[in-house]
Amino acid sequence: MRIINTGIKEKIRRFASGFFHKYSVPRWTLFMHDMISVFLAFLLSYLLRYNFVSGDFPMEWAVLHGLITLFVYTVFILLFRSYAGLIRHTTLTDITMVFLTTSVSAIVMVLFSLVSEKFHFGQYFTIPVSILLIHYVLITVYFFYMRIAVKLLFRFAHHSYKGLNKRVLIYGAGEMGFVVKRVLVSDPRGGFSVSGFIDDNRQLQGKKINDITVYTSNILNPGFINKHRIQTLVLAIANLQPAKKSEIIQKAIALNIEVLETPALDKWLNGQLEVRQLQKVKLEDLLGREPIKLNLDAIRKGLSRKTILVTGAAGSIGSEIVRQLSRFGTQNVILVDQAETPVFNIENELKKNYGHMKFKTRLADVTNMEKMELIFASYRPEVVFHAAAYKHVPLMEANPHEALRVNVGGTRNMVELSVKYGVKKFVMISTDKSVNPTNIMGASKRVCEMLVQTKSMKDGVKTQFVITRFGNVLGSNGSVIPLFKRQIEEGGPVTVTHPDITRYFMTIPE
Structure with a gap:
């Protein structure tokens, strides 16, 4: 029985993983979903208020009130952009935007109903406060659980099914590292799986970010890399010191890991990072120092x-x-x-x-x-x-x-x-x-x-x-660097003439 359940579970994982890798729901689709949900939830609120006896209220009132409510909610959905986040990567910020949208909309609707009642605008514009409150609870809970459910399903499919994953470590557990993580796992064609963060901040080490552990740089060793089948290391720290950067790159290359670098924030397309912007490390990164600027x-x-x-x-x-x-x-x-x-x-x-x-x-x-x-x-x-x-x-x-x-x-x-x-x-x-x-x-x-x-x-x-x-001029004819570059692009290892040899590097412009 357990074997059968495991088989069914694995089939679900494969199906879900394949779906998430092939498809990404456009924002307009989520926007339309939210609008329809607001309207249907309002009709359900009417039915709940009248114990599912539709004859106790005029249906045209319910529809008209539903359209008024839909209009108000749509305004604040657009204002707070609660539909803009990727559902599969729902964060606390996304949930907050949903809560603000529904709460502000409900407050506006209650005020509108009270004003309508006071100034006698008529039954068509006076919506029972009880229905508005029922609707507020229904739509808020639905939006919240719908987004969380999709996120959990994605995590279940993505982190459990190994066949489509390219194991990645992200160096940097700060804001940029978190952005890189979201971009990697949301790419429908990349098949990336983030196995961990690396950070030099001791306060972060050992903790988890979105259920992903933050490690020290000591994990860059054959035992950890082979055990977790790590294939790629992404550098996601804005101002990483050249010497430290060179040290990390050399460690990664020695372990046959591909090294990618996150571009500076001002180079992101329209302020948004994309997977294709992650670049292989440059030759200058091997300098271990800042390039010299001449007078x-x-x-x-x-x-x-x-x-x-x-x-x-x-x-x-x-x-x-x-x-x-x-x-x-x-x-x-x-x-x-x-x-x-x-x-x-x-x-x-x-x-x-x-x-x-x-x-x-x-x-x-x-x-x-x-x-x-x-x-x-x-x-x-x-x-x-x-x-x-x-x-x-x-x-x-x-x-x-x-x-x-x-x-x-x-x-x-x-x-x-x-x-x-x-x-x-x-x-x-x-x-x-x-x-x-x-x-x-x-x-x-x-x-x-x-x-x-x-x-x-x-x-x-x-x-x-x-x-x-x-010294050894990066990229020049006769330099050892073209050989190193080819070995780096192929994921290493980098071969040297002798383990004790010392090389001094400089760029061609220098």
Whole structure:
């Protein structure tokens, strides 16, 4: 008998769960339901008042009084928007709106009836107070229990039937976390099931919000994740510190969990959050710090109305330098790179998105002294950004000659030409791997730095030489980050070269 009951119960769960996932009642439908309920409840109140003897009162009075009552209730239903909430996620706020709607409507109807009686408006406008009070109790109780019943049925179906659920943890048990929870479980296509909240507030830990437990961040461990089959972690804290955010993301990725982020409140569509607005975490979130903001006014003074040459201009760093230069009113930007397709792409991008910017593209190899001298002689650049280099560490280990030929040879050419043609400032893009280098790429860049330093100390050299060492540039060619990004999007794990290795990250705009 118990097996039969369990089977029937599971069928009901499947049916209810499938229904809730396929359908969501529109607000106008609930509005019409409430209006019809008000009218029918009023007729029932008349019958109750007269002990179900319909002959004891004129039916036309009941209908007319019912329409008057319906009109008043409709006004306050619209005013308080008691129909606007999702029934399956009825909250105390929704119940309060229902109570306000029925209470204010009943008070207005009683006052209307008393005024009508006092001033003798006639029987058609004088509604017995007893009927109004019976109606108030009936409609309030019905609205309340109808909404609670739907919510309980939804919870029964949604939390009991596992086949359609995608298990989710929400980091943040505050107001935003509660909104995210409502959005997730109300999505008819997502099939989400919120298994718990995580919050650092000790006063919330161990308590329940809508029957969902609030945990500490210690639950981000293999035992809890595997036991509850967690698939996704949603960050729902508005001002989460970068270091803490990075720590959470790294923990989640190590556990093969997808990490989504809630956008800022001002980015919600019409003030409403939707599931499709939840985004995968950005590369910048791995920084563990706020991106550095530069003094743009000082930079503008050094670049405005100047001819600027950028080598490696089609690469990830060189192309970002060019994009940034578009903001500073340069006179002319010369883009030099030997890669044909990337040069074609950056040229089209600049024409499309930076039409105000004057630039020239030149296919050239920085190791070709004659070609580079022709470019210097033609354009006479005042500032040079030298970003052309081989950067892939494993490839340079296998091809050390090319690392030295391109990185060292190309830098030597650029340094010599910059001094010869009176370049005011030369900026060399180096790498943190040049510090106590342990690989060919790092060693080649260290030699480049030594070339630049040596040249800058010679007498009569007026060019200002600058060396900037980049860490692991998020999103750049040659960076480990594209690999990390792909692994993150696939839910992890993130593989590292060695557990004790230290990487320093920065964004391309930085």
